[in-house]
Amino acid sequence: MNVLFSDTFVKSFKKLSSIKKAVKKKVDMIIEDPIALGEPLKGNFRGYYSCSVRKNFIIIYLHCSMCRKKGDDKIVTCNECNKFPDDTIKFIALGPHNNAYGIK
Ligand SMILES: [Zn+2]
16 A cells, blocks of 8 residues: 655644544554445545544545546545545545644
């Protein structure tokens, strides 16, 4: 699995020191099984997946094999998607439920 972290994700991760451990654990779980754990987002965030951490926080990520499945790669803002292999996961954003969507 090819795993990438966006700058936004890394910044949020550094700020949220209180839940670092929980986030790390979740990230490992997502890497193992990105499809089972992710909840597909809709609308503007079509193609993205979310996974909650301790109910109040969410991780937003992309899984490139899914980006491509439904032609979502044309909608999803997965930068340079075609440069990466199918089994690429990109962690895009992390934050409290209401705020994490400020990714666009
Ligand atoms: Zn992609």
